[in-house]
Amino acid sequence: MSHFDLRFALLFPGQGAQFVGMGKDLAEAFPAARGLFEEADAVLGYPLSRFCWEGPAEALTRTEHCQPALYVTSLAALAALEAGVGDPRSAIHPAAAAGLSLGEYTALSAAGAFSFEDGLRLVRLRGQAMEEAARSTPGTMASILGLELGPIEAICAQTGAQVANLNAPGQIVISGTTEAVGAASIEAKKQGAKRVIPLEVGGAFHSRLMEQAAHRLQGALEAVPIQTQTLRFPVVNNVTGAYYRGAEEVKSLLVEQLTHSVQWVACMETLLRDSVRTFLEVGPGTVLKGLLRKIRPEAEAHSVGTVDQARKAASLVAGASKSS
Numbered sequence: 001m002s003h004f005d006l007r008f009a010l011l012f013p014g015q016g017a018q019f020v021g022m023g024k025d026l027a028e029a030f031p032a033a034r035g036l037f038e039e040a041d042a043v044l045g046y047p048l049s050r051f052c053w054e055g056p057a058e059a060l061t062r063t064e065h066c067q068p069a070l071y072v073t074s075l076a077a078l079a080a081l082e083a084g085v086g087d088p089r090s091a092i093h094p095a096a097a098a099g100l101s102l103g104e105y106t107a108l109s110a111a112g113a114f115s116f117e118d119g120l121r122l123v124r125l126r127g128q129a130m131e132e133a134a135r136s137t138p139g140t141m142a143s144i145l146g147l148e149l150g151p152i153e154a155i156c157a158q159t160g161a162q163v164a165n166l167n168a169p170g171q172i173v174i175s176g177t178t179e180a181v182g183a184a185s186i187e188a189k190k191q192g193a194k195r196v197i198p199l200e201v202g203g204a205f206h207s208r209l210m211e212q213a214a215h216r217l218q219g220a221l222e223a224v225p226i227q228t229q230t231l232r233f234p235v236v237n238n239v240t241g242a243y244y245r246g247a248e249e250v251k252s253l254l255v256e257q258l259t260h261s262v263q264w265v266a267c268m269e270t271l272l273r274d275s276v277r278t279f280l281e282v283g284p285g286t287v288l289k290g291l292l293r294k295i296r297p298e299a300e301a302h303s304v305g306t307v308d309q310a311r312k313a314a315s316l317v318a319g320a321s322k323s324s
Helices: 024-029 031-044 048-054 057-061 063-085 103-111 116-136 149-159 178-190 208-222 247-257 264-273 287-295 307-323
Strands: 008-012 096-099 140-145 162-168 171-176 195-199 278-282 300-304
Touching: 008 103, 024 031, 024 048, 024 063, 024 307, 031 048, 031 063, 031 116, 048 057, 048 063, 057 063, 063 103, 063 116, 063 278, 063 300, 063 307, 096 103, 096 264, 103 116, 103 247, 116 208, 140 178, 149 162, 149 171, 149 178, 162 264, 162 287, 171 178, 171 208, 178 195, 208 247, 264 287, 278 287, 287 300, 300 307
Parallel strands: 008 096, 008 278, 278 300
Antiparallel strands: 140 171, 140 195, 162 171
16 A cells, blocks of 8 residues: 655646646536636637647647646646645645646746746747747657667767757657757667657757747746745756756746756656655646656656546545644
8 A cells, every 4th residue: 555655746747748638627626727727718818728628639739739738737737636635724735846848837836936827928938939949940859768868968969969858767858950860869779779769749849949939938037027935835947956046046947948958857866865755746647657657666656637636636645634
């Protein structure tokens, strides 16, 4: 039988976790979750909730729609979790949070670094800017399995590709122009990679090809009030794998994140060093749960993406709180 540790962390997924139908049951069962979808539709001026619940998949997977869709659905799942715990005066108390790429914005919003609406506008702009950058400087990404970082970095230096995500031991994503990623993929296979998987993405994310998007995002972030003095819980950043230390760092590292590697393994190691042993993946899918299993197999992870999952996780949190 699993033991839910009261010192738990929240994990929020990034692009790729989306699917048509996500969040619908949460909105039907929890008024707080439904309210977030309704607010998002009003703020954005188009039916984001319909894309989430009904598709079509082509619309949902477009970067400019996918990012706000994941942001809202994940926060709706968090609202469902909090509602399920019971007493609205005693919100859940995570030890910390982290989010993969886009999920970092969800984590910051959940912690109270900026408002739901400001975060929503930011992720919409981020998605639009990334789409525009991808049209201006087309590129792609690939996942390399079974090869260590050192050889991959050498291959990238040789081909012009760039390390984009350190997701788990033996699972590293590269990014760059189609030619660079293609050449790096061939070389990785020659050097013993178990598999090289081309990713179906809209551009070369987390690489130099996103510089145009980074400049646009920087301007938007300067206009957003960000506070870190009264966060509900600390948030780990993707660029350094350490906790955020202030509002200016939030602004600078969110910009850097677009063109730099996502240090997901380092993020998880920070939380594990901080005695976190239980993790809740809040939002659609189980990608982060799978990566955690590769990083620390004995860590306990629970999904919070559906009504049943939210209720189960809420009972675990409530039970741990009573027994503490």
